[in-house]
Amino acid sequence: MAAKNKDRLIDMIKNGERMTLKQQLRLTLDLSLPAIMAQLSMIIMQYIDASMVGRLGANDSASIGLVSTTMWLFGGLLSAAAMGFTVQVAHLLGASNSDGARSVLRQSFVTCMLFSITLAAIGVAISWQLPHWLGGNDAICHNATVYFLILSVFLPFLEIEFLAGGMLRSSGNMKVPGMLNILMCILDVLFNFLLIFPTREISIASHTITIPGMGLGLMGAAFGTALAEVITCLLMLYFLLVRSRDLKLKGTKGRFKPTNDCLRRVYKISLPIALQEVMMCGAYIATTAIVAPLGSVPLAANIFAVTAESLCYMPGIGIGEAATTLIGQSSGAQRKDLMKQFAFTTVGMGVTILTVFGVLMYVFAPLMMSFMSPVQDIVNLGTQCLRIEAWAEPLFAVSLVGYGVMVGAGDTLVPSIMNFGSMWIVRITLAIILSSSMGLIGVWIAMCIELCVRGAIFLIRLCSGRWIKLQSIAQKNISNN
DSSP: OHHHHHHHHHHHHHTTOOOOHHHHHHHHHHHHHHHHHHHHHHHHHHHHHHHHHHTTOHHHHHHHHHHHHHHHHHHHHHHHHHHHHHHHHHHHHHTTOHHHHHHHHHHHHHHHHHHHHHHHHHHHHHTTTHHHHTTOOHHHHHHHHHHHHHHHHTHHHHHHHHHHHHHHHHTTOOHHHHHHHHHHHHHHHHHHHHHTSEEEEEEETTEEEEEEEEOOTHHHHHHHHHHHHHHHHHHHHHIIIIIOTTTOOTTOOOOOSOOHHHHHHHHHHHHHHHHHHHHHHHHHHHHHHHHGGGOHHHHHHHHHHHHHHHHHHHHHHHHHHHHHHHHHHHHHTTOHHHHHHHHHHHHHHHHHHHHHHHHHHHHHHHHHHHHHOSOHHHHHHHHHHHHHHGGGHHHHHHHHHHHHHHHHTTOOHHHHHHHHHIIIIIIIHHHHHHHHHHTHHHHHHHHHHHHHHHHHHHHHHHHHTTTOOSSOHHHHHHHHO
């Protein structure tokens, strides 16, 4: 019944029907909650991964921290490529053009697979030198290389999982991607539990139970994550291609060869996002390079604090994904009124939730850090970092959800420039200056200031209304054909 009500509300957007505030809030919640749960489940997976690896020692934790920002870069590029197709599909479905949406879907598989294979090859090629380029010491470089190499090989599966999940969300189906992401977390924890640690015995009451394990250490963490991604990818494809109401390809025919028109639209949407990801993750890598010379304890504390903080801001990303769907379909249906209303509804929801989470993070920071590492120096340093960052969460929510709003409208260039300028001009400059005298604390003060600046400029653009497109990208290209 809930799914039918949600579909009915989405159809109201397509059909040009007037929506009450109550209906807008209901649809926003229906789409946001699964996305929030999906994002929370993903970061909980990283949180548990980090706690498992943290039991291996500071060097193993630092090994993951050293290359994680580069893996974020690769993931961002894969997401940008998929976004170029999913935004088009949202616009086409909003215009009630299911055949056109399926045509874009077919073309997306070929393009994204070729792109991800290329990126995987690059990852494999640089894996041996990357830890050294980032300033890692001899104690962590080997394990960092192994971890990055394994995850690079499986990048094509991650890309198709991004693409299939994005397509389902573009059609308004947030529940299936959310549930499958939760399943991926469960699988990752299970695989890591079996692969990281050796066979051991645990005592429960008066009984001793033997737990099997392969004892692969950091390599087991990488394989556990990769296997979870593969299974999730295959399940996501099944629900998209066979079960989706709007996008299933079963029983339909069409060409998979990408057309010039479709690729031009992908280029227009994805290029600013990809450049932003390069520059943003480049900034994360630069931050890692700033932190790495401080030693293994600050480096481990930094990656653990980043992971713990993600528990706070990932709901903002989930709401941003819902906003992209709502704005994209409203744009395709030429509903300028709904675009504005959904924009402020989703941003307001994001600010409210992240403010509450920020308070909780400040209070429970010591507990969050101690869960991931038994090393007290890491716990103390990470706690200070989290309490600094908690002050930035409300404005961080504005930038996260605001970006999702603007992407849904096809407005990707200016927001990407805003993100880039904020990261490189404000964060990196301040981090270099403050780290020399304050160490890791200075880096996190710089981060807090930058997130507040970024949120402020996104709020200004959101209120200006300049992100609203009078005609969707997909419709412009259709009308020109």
